[in-house]
Amino acid sequence: DFAYRLHGLTREEIGKYLDGWTIEDGVMDVLISRARNSKNGCFRLFDRTMNNVIRLMREREQTTITETIINEASAMMLL
DSSP: OOOOOOOOOOHHHHHHHTTTOEEOTTHHHHHHHHHHOTTTOOHHHHHHHHHHHHHHHHHHTOOEEOHHHHHHHHHTSOO
16 A cells, blocks of 8 residues: 655745736735645645636736635635
């Protein structure tokens, strides 16, 4: 039998993933929490959130990730 314990992404890895995006002040911490929260955060949740964020931003022709968009993107998902 084999086992491997994953520890999730680091803050730096998340920063690299979001490099090139315009992000409202304070919103980076919200996204990092979604990716790293030990209770319910994970890369899958972060990726699904970002896909919905991108979809909403395209529909609204917005270029900045805001907390409002993140909340709306989260509401689109069934957890």
